[in-house]
Amino acid sequence: MITIITLGTNIGAKSREDGRAFDELRNLKIEAGVLERADGSAYLEFGGNKVLVAVYGPKESFIRRFQRPDRAYIRCRYNMAPFSVDDRKRPGPDRRSIEISKITAEALQPAVILEKYPRSVIEIFIEVLEAEGGTRCAGITAASVALADAGIPMKDMVVACAAGKVDGQVVLDLSEVEDKDGQADVPVAILPRSGEVTLLQSDGNLTTAEFEKALDLAIKGCNQISEVQKEALKKRYGE
Amino acid sequence: MVNKMNIVPEITRKSITHLINNEERVDGRAMDEYREISLETGVISKAGGSARVKIGNTQIMVGTKPQIGEPFPDTPDVGVLMTNSELLPMASPSFEPGPPDERSVELSRVADRCIRESQMVDLDKLCIIPGKKVWMVFIDLHILDYDGNLMDAAVLGAVAALKNTMIPEVKVVDNEIIIDHENMKPLPIREEVVMCTFAKIGEQLVIDPSFDEEEILSARLSIGITASDKICAMQKGGDSPLTKEEIMNAVKITESKSKELMKYLEC
C-alpha cells in the first residue's frame, strides 16, 4: 500500500557512477586526536563514510580467558550508528558487525608490539557515523592512526582499501552503489612497508587474472591512503 | 580485601569542593557559567536530521530517522517520537559495551520527556491515516566523548536535530500512501526547549558540571524549560537531598540561562 517516488538517479551511465577513473579513490580526510577521554583517537571521512575510532589501553584485562601471560591482546568493537544507513539500524551488534570486529583486530595485530604489555588488553572502538560502502577498510585505516595517537608501539601502520568488479571492469574503492550492483568486492589490508597482507576477504566472482588485478589495485590504493595517515599524524604532532 | 573504590575522585574531592565553597571552579568558570558550546546541524546526510553538539569536551552526535509505522493503540491519531541513547564505550572508560545500562536509560527517558512534554513537535500533524499509519521519528543519541553534563547536551542536540529533520510530503489516495521524496518539508515545530543541569557540591549549586565535578557531586538537578518559560521536565539525581530554596534558586537561574542556550538553536 506504499508507493515511493524517489529522486532521479543516473544508473546506466557509462563511466563509474560518481565519475571516478577505475583506479581513483574517493576523497579522503583523516584527523588524529579528536576525543578528550580516549587514550588515542582518529576521525576519518572517505567519500560518504564518516568513521570515528577510539583506543584505550593497554589496560587490565578483566576477561581471564583472553588474557595472555606473555603479551597483550587486541579487542575490537565495530559498531554502526542507527542513523548511519538508509533504514534505521537497530542498536547493538549483529552478525556482520561481530565478524568485522574480529577480522579488524586480526588485521591490526601484526603491527602492534604486543609483547611489551603482558596480560593486558588494547581496546579499539570503531563507530560508523555514516556508511557509504567500504566502512571496514575505513575503520582499519582510522584505527591505525588512533593506535599511533595512543602511543602504542607499532612496527608499521596498517592501512586498508578495497577493489572489486563493477560492470565487468576491475575498479578501486567501491562506493555503496557499486558494491550493491557490482560482481565482486575484495577488501585488503596491508603493512605498507613490507607489503604483507593482514586482511583479505572476497565476495563475488572473479577469474584468477581479475583477482590478481584487484589485489594489485587495492594495494596501490592502500599505499596512497598510507600517505594520508602519515599526514594526519604529522599535522597533529609534527611542528 | 578492601572494597573496590575509585580513588581519584577521593583525592580531588577536597580541592574542588574547597574552591566551589569560595565560589571558584577548577576551570575558572563562574557558578552559573557554561563551558564553550558548539552546535552543527545537517552533518549526517543519511539521517533525516542530525546535529553534533559539544559542551566543553562532552560530544554527542544526534541523528533522527522518520519512518512510517503504526500508532500506539491509545493514541491512534498522533505521530510517535522515540528517543534512544548509547553511552558508547569509546566515550569513557566507565561505559561498557552491551545493552543500555540505567544511566543510558535515564538519559534517553529524561531527554524524551523534555521534548515530548514541551510539545515542541506537533505530533497531531504527523498522523497519516488515523489508527493505521503515522510518522514515527526515532531520535538516536550517540555519546562520543564524556566530560560531564550529558543531559543538557542531549536535549540541545536532539532539539537541533529535530529542527533539521525533513520528511517527505505524503498523500493518501484510495487508502494508498504516496510518499513524495521530491517534496521534502521540515517537521512541524512549535517552540523550542532546552535543559539546564546543576550539581550540588559542598554548599553550592553549579551549572553544567564537568566530569570531575560530576564524580564528586552530592546531588544533581536537571530542569527542562521551553522558550515561553514553561517548565516541562525535571529530574533530580545523586545521593543527597536538596532544599526547596536550592531548587527554586536553580529554577530562577534556568529561566535566564535557557535564553543563552536558545541562541545556539537559532538559524
Add this chain to the structure above:
Amino acid sequence: MKAKSGDFVLPGDILGVSEQFIPAEWTYDDEGEIKSLVVGVVSRDDKNKRISVVPQTDSPAELKNDTHIMGQIMEVRGQRALVKIDSIKGNRRKLQVSFVGGIHVSQAKKGYLSKLTDAFHIGDIIEAKITKMIGLDSIDLKTSQNELGVIKAMCTRCRHFMKQTGKNDVTCPHCDNREKRKLSSNYQV
C-alpha cells in the same frame, strides 16, 4: 638514511642500521634496520652509539623506579604493608595490569617506626614512590618523604575518612576514634 636528532618520525620509519647504533627506547631492530615504534622525535647519542625516539603522543602508563603512584592499602601484616596500585600520579591512563606493591617497615618514614600499624591501615589512600621493580609482580615502595604517605586515612572502626588532628594523628569525625598514621604533607581532609 641516518636519522638526526630532532627528526620527526612515525612508526616503522628507518632510523639507521644496527652496525651504527644500539636500538634504545621506542625503537626496534628489524633484521639489521633500526626503526621507530612511535610518533616522536629522534634522539641520537653518538658518543654511546644509541638511538632512541622521544614520543610526541601520550604514552601508555608505565611503572618505573622513582615513579610516584597513588594506591590503597590492602593489608598490613608484620613488616610489610601491601598496596593496590591504582594509577601513576598525574597520569589519567589506566595501568596495564593490576599491580600490588609492598612497603617495608623501614621505608615507611624517616627515623624508627616500631609497628607498621602506626603508619597505615586497610583502606588508606596513599602516595608512594617506587624504589625497585622485578618483573610485574614484585614492586617495592617507600613513603619516607614529606609529600609521601597517607593522603586519606580510613577509620578502622567505622570506615569513614578521618580528619587530620596532629602531625601524625587523625580523628574520625563520625565516631571520634583517634589513630596514628604516616601522613603526607598533602593530607586531604
